[in-house]
Amino acid sequence: MTTAETTGGTTAGVLAARQRSAELEELIRKDPGRFRVLTGDRPTGRLHLGHYFGTLHNRVRLQELGVETFLIIADYQVLTDRDVAERLDEYVEDLVLDYLAAGIDPERTTIFAHSAVPALNQLLLPFLSLVSVAELGRNPTVKDEIAQSRQSAVSGLMFTYPAHQAADILFCKANLVPVGQDQLPHLELTRTIARRFNDRYGNGAAPVFPEPDALLSAAPLLLGTDGAKMSKSRGNAVSLAATADETARLIRGAKTDPERHITYDPAARPEVSSLVLLAALCLGRDPRDVAADIGDKGAAALKATVTEAVNEHLAPIRDRRARYAQDLGYVRRILRDGNEIANEVAQATLDDVRAAMKTLY
Structure with missing residues (x-):
């Protein structure tokens, strides 16, 4: 059973995802070249030990196994639950520094910024046409983010968040997404969007988008120093840059x-x-x-x-x-090079989308 046959956040869904993840790990060992991974972070502060053992360590592992990886710095998504994106340029550089320090190799992993890839963001419009307002509102992560939001009223961006994540994943036609259990509903909606697009615009041809699998990590749960969830905003975590x-x-x-x-x-x-x-x-x-x-x-x-x-x-x-x-110029070059690669990939995908929708004028 795949995650598509379950409700992402249910016990049955989690069990199915774990079983599928075990199968995927075996397939990765046998043929890493068949997979393309999309993962990333919002630039809201320096990464900490929870990130390192929860995600960074696994990204480096997949890279070393030979899995093609796209690593998105989701700067637009900082605005999802904030009025403004403060210190954004600094936080973006911090993320790249943390990635490099942890072992991410820009020769093997494409690091890019969300806002620098216009063709990626153009996918949001057709994707939103494939989901209902009710489906977006039922997403448990959206519900939780709204409940925890620091804003007096959430913006429309909050409701588009799951569809935007789908665009992040599908722009490069990723077929594998490392996630935690709480992210399964997001990935389930991405699979739904991919399937609906292929059904609506496929015209009997090969699918435009894969339905990406979740790779559930066995990441340990580390609490913050206050006993609550480890978080950049709580000040309860040891950052990788700490002395x-x-x-x-x-x-x-x-x-x-x-x-x-x-x-x-x-x-x-x-x-x-x-x-x-x-x-x-x-x-x-x-x-x-x-x-x-x-x-x-x-x-x-x-x-x-x-x-x-x-x-x-x-x-x-x-x-x-x-x-x-000591060489932020090199850090910026890595990001520029990654942006260039991501733009080429995104434009090719957008061309495929326009061809399928018959909007190539």
Whole structure:
């Protein structure tokens, strides 16, 4: 069963997506060249450890396996839940620096900015004609974003967000999208849009768009230092650009619990277990073994272990980031080159769309 045969956010949908993801991993190992990936981030601040272990690490893995990857910096989408896009140019450069530092190779991965690809954004109009207002409003991510929005009233862009994400994915005809469980409904709508376009305008020819598969990551859930979801806006995360001293200060202030004996029990002790897991990920060890080593030494020893593990793991990443930051001209060239590639791909796709819709005048 594929994700197209499920409701994206349901238990059945998640189970089906996990089963399909396991099959996809095997196919990737056998023939990485058959896949094209689209993934990316909104430039709203520097990336942190949650991003690194949740997405960046996996992107580098796919790149190293030989999967063609497009990495979008979704600058237009910053306006989805904000009145203005503040410090946008700085945040875009920060994202490229974080990508390079984490191991993204611009020779093998195309890094580009959403706003720099006009043909991509032209796909939004025909895509919106393929979905109803009710379908857009039912999207759980849209509902959540509206509930959490800092604006007194959300803009129309919020409702087009799922269709815009579909344009991001389909402009390059990506057939694989690494996502978390909460993003399955977005991808399901992308598959629906691709299928409806092919049905409406296919005229018996080969499909214009693939129906992309979700590649569910086994990314660990890392909590922020306050015990809540790790977030750029909350100030509860260790950024990849943080210094060793900043890292130590943030981890010292991390929330734990009164029990002195350290164990790994995510359900009963989420804050302590998240710190244990972070150390384990950095050390390449089982979290239960890390917890057992600390034992009765308490939260102070746990935090010292985590701080040392994080700083050691991030040291080469921070060194690379600092070197790249000394040559922002190179960073901008990477983005310009990526924009050029993305524009060529997007224009070819738009030409296919116009041909299918018989709007080549």
